[in-house]
Amino acid sequence: MTKDTTQWYASWFDTPYYHILYKDRDYKEAQQFMDTLTQYLNLPEQASVLDLACGKGRHSLYLNTLGYDVTGVDLSENSIAYAKQYENDSLRFEVHDMCKPFNKTFDAVFNLFTSFGYFEHEADNLRTIEAIKANLNTYGFGVIDFMNTDYVIDNLVTKDVKTVAGIDFCQERYVKDGYIIKDISFTDAGKDYSFQERVKALTLSDFMELFDKAGVYLLDVFGDYKLHSFDKQSSERLVMIFK
Structure with missing residues (x-):
C-alpha cells in the first residue's frame, strides 16, 4: 500500500486523486462568497488581491472576473501548473510557501476554504499570520476562512x-x-x-492569540459565507477579517 502522511499537504494535494475526490465542490457558493466579501470590504476598483493557498485557482479566477488584479500562490506545483493556463495581465500564479512573505503588498490577502493549520510545527501558524501582515499594504485587509472547529x-x-x-x-x-x-x-x-x-483544531480564541502575537487586529468575525454572525455552536464557518 502507498501511504504518505509526512507533510501530507505537500503530497496529497499534488496527486490527481485529491482533485477527483473534491471535484464536486460548490463553485456557485464560492462565487457568491467572493461577491459578498469583496462588497463588504469595499475594495477599490482593480484592487490587488493575494489568494493564499489558492489550489487550482477557483477563487482567483472568479476574483479576476470581478476586475481585481489577482495573484494566486500555492505550495502544490501541480495545482499551480494547472492554474497557469488561465493567466492574463491581471491574473498570475506562483508556487509559494504561505509561511513566508510574498515579494509585494496587496489591498487584500485571502486565505480561503480552511487552507490553514496544516503545519507540523505550531510556530508555522504564527509565521503565516505574520507573513499575511507583511503582505498587506497600509489599507489592506486580511481574511481567513476556516472551519468552525466546535461545530x-x-x-x-x-x-x-x-x-x-x-x-x-x-x-x-x-x-x-x-x-x-x-x-x-x-x-x-x-x-x-x-x-x-x-488540520489543527484551531478555535476563535486560538486565532485571537495568534493575531495578538503577530500584531494584527481582528475587525470582524462571521459564521458563514453570507457573513451572518458567528455562533460557536451552530456556525459552519469561521470567517475572520483583520488588519
Whole structure:
C-alpha cells in the first residue's frame, strides 16, 4: 500500500486523486462568497488581491472576473501548473510557501476554504499570520476562512464511503492530539492507496492569540459565507477579517 502522511499537504494535494475526490465542490457558493466579501470590504476598483493557498485557482479566477488584479500562490506545483493556463495581465500564479512573505503588498490577502493549520510545527501558524501582515499594504485587509472547529467536532461523521469516478474513497474522521484528522483509503487500477488530511483544531480564541502575537487586529468575525454572525455552536464557518 502507498501511504504518505509526512507533510501530507505537500503530497496529497499534488496527486490527481485529491482533485477527483473534491471535484464536486460548490463553485456557485464560492462565487457568491467572493461577491459578498469583496462588497463588504469595499475594495477599490482593480484592487490587488493575494489568494493564499489558492489550489487550482477557483477563487482567483472568479476574483479576476470581478476586475481585481489577482495573484494566486500555492505550495502544490501541480495545482499551480494547472492554474497557469488561465493567466492574463491581471491574473498570475506562483508556487509559494504561505509561511513566508510574498515579494509585494496587496489591498487584500485571502486565505480561503480552511487552507490553514496544516503545519507540523505550531510556530508555522504564527509565521503565516505574520507573513499575511507583511503582505498587506497600509489599507489592506486580511481574511481567513476556516472551519468552525466546535461545530465540526460536534457533527463529525466518523466513517463513510464516497464514490467518485468509479473510485470508492473510504473516509475515517477523528480528533487526535489537537488535530482533526481524516484518513482516506482507496484502490485504483489494482493498487491500494492511503492518505491523511490533518488540520489543527484551531478555535476563535486560538486565532485571537495568534493575531495578538503577530500584531494584527481582528475587525470582524462571521459564521458563514453570507457573513451572518458567528455562533460557536451552530456556525459552519469561521470567517475572520483583520488588519
